[in-house]
Amino acid sequence: MIEVRGLTKTFGATKAVDNLTFTVQPGMVTGFLGPNGAGKSTTMRMILGLDRPTAGTALIDGKPYRELVQPLRTVGALLDAKWVHPNRSARAHLQWMAASNSLPKSRVDEVLHLVGLTEVAGKKAGGFSLGMSQRLGLAATLLGDPKVLLFDEPVNGLDPEGIVWIRKFMQRLAAEGRTVLVSSHLLSEMALTAEHLVVIGRGRLIADTTVSEFVSKSSESTVRVRSPQLDALRSALTSNGLTVREDGSDGQQALVVVDSSTDVIGAIAGSQGITLHELASQRGSLEDAFMKLTGDDVQYHAESVDDVMKGAL
Numbered sequence: 001m002i003e004v005r006g007l008t009k010t011f012g013a014t015k016a017v018d019n020l021t022f023t024v025q026p027g028m029v030t031g032f033l034g035p036n037g038a039g040k041s042t043t044m045r046m047i048l049g050l051d052r053p054t055a056g057t058a059l060i061d062g063k064p065y066r067e068l069v070q071p072l073r074t075v076g077a078l079l080d081a082k083w084v085h086p087n088r089s090a091r092a093h094l095q096w097m098a099a100s101n102s103l104p105k106s107r108v109d110e111v112l113h114l115v116g117l118t119e120v121a122g123k124k125a126g127g128f129s130l131g132m133s134q135r136l137g138l139a140a141t142l143l144g145d146p147k148v149l150l151f152d153e154p155v156n157g158l159d160p161e162g163i164v165w166i167r168k169f170m171q172r173l174a175a176e177g178r179t180v181l182v183s184s185h186l187l188s189e190m191a192l193t194a195e196h197l198v199v200i201g202r203g204r205l206i207a208d209t210t211v212s213e214f215v216s217k218s219s220e221s222t223v224r225v226r227s228p229q230l231d232a233l234r235s236a237l238t239s240n241g242l243t244v245r246e247d248g249s250d251g252q253q254a255l256v257v258v259d260s261s262t263d264v265i266g267a268i269a270g271s272q273g274i275t276l277h278e279l280a281s282q283r284g285s286l287e288d289a290f291m292k293l294t295g296d297d298v299q300y301h302a303e304s305v306d307d308v309m310k311g312a313l
C-alpha cells in the first residue's frame with residue numbers, strides 16, 4: 001500500500017505538488033492521471049525518496065522509502081527505461097543490479113523469462129528497441145519480487161502491440177495482489193488499464209475514484225436527433241425546458257440535446273406527431289471529459305502553443 005498525506009513540493013516559485021493526499025490499494029491497477037507538468041513524476045520521486053518533500057509524507061507499507069530495510073524487495077519502480085549501460089547485455093545488467101542489492105543471481109533468469117526476454121538475454125541492451133528496453137526495465141523492477149510497483153508513463157512511445165503487452169502485464173501484477181501505481185497523461189489509456197484513478201492537475205488532487213465513476217461523471221451525456229421537421233422539433237424540445245444545440249458536424253443537420261434521454265425526446269416528438277430520422281444517445285470522448293475537468297489546471301494551454309508558433313514565424 002502507498003499512503004500519501006499532505007505531500008507538497010516547491011521548486012522556487014513553482015508548486016509542483018500541492019498538498020496531495022491519497023492511498024493506493026493493493027490488488028488493482030491505480031492510474032495516476034494528469035496533464036503534462038501536473039506533478040506526477042515529482043510525486044513518484046518523493047514516494048521513492050529521490051526528492052525530499054517540502055511538506056507532508058509518502059509511506060510505502062507504512063514506512064518512508066529511506067527506512068525500508070531492503071527497498072528492492074518492497075518496491076520496484078520504472079521511471080526511465082533508457083538508463084541501462086548500452087554495452088552490457090540484458091542479463092549482465094540484471095546480474096549487476098541483483099548483486100549490488102544482495103538478491104539471488106537465480107532470480108535474473110526468472111525475471112527475464114517473466115518479461116519474455118530470455119532469447120535476447122545475451123544481447124547488448126544498447127541495441128534494444130524501446131519496447132524491449134521497457135521489458136528490461138520491468139524485469140529490473142521485479143528482481144526483488146516487490147509487493148509495490150510504480151511505473152511512470154510506461155507506454156510512452158510504444159507501438160500498439162507493446163502497449164497491450166505492458167497493460168496486460170501490469171494487470172497481472174495487480175491480480176497477484178500487488179500495489180500498482182502507473183502514471184499517464186491519457187485517460188483513454190488509463191480507462192483500459194486501471195480500475196482506480198487518482199487524477200491531479202497543477203499538483204492538486206482533482207479526483208480519487210473508480211475509472212467507471214470518473215468516466216460517467218465527467219463525460220457529458222447528450223442525445224443527437226434528426227428530423228425532417230427540425231424547426232418544430234426544436235421548439236417542442238425547448239418549450240419542454242430542454243437545452244438544444246445545433247449540430248451539422250457530419251454534414252447532416254441535427255440537434256444535440258443536453259442531459260436528457262432518448263425516451264423523453266421520443267415521447268415529446270411523438271406527442272407532437274413529429275417524424276424522427278435519428279435518435280441516438282452519445283457520450284463525450286474520454287479525452288474531452290478529461291480536458292474539461294483539468295482545463296483550468298493544464299499548465300500549457302493552447303494559447304502558449306500559439307505564442308510559440310508566433311515567435312517562430
Ligand SMILES: Nc1ncnc2c1ncn2[C@@H]1O[C@H](COP(=O)(O)OP(=O)(O)OP(=O)(O)O)[C@@H](O)[C@H]1O
Nearest residue numbers: 011014016034035036037038039040041042043185
Ligand atoms: N527539478 C526541478 N526543478 C524545477 N522545477 C521542476 C523540477 N522538477 C519538476 N519541476 C516542475 O514541476 C512541475 C511538475 O513536473 P512533473 O515532471 O512532476 O510533472 P508530470 O505530471 O510528471 O509531467 P510530465 O508528464 O510532463 O513529466 C512542472 O512545472 C515542472 O516544470
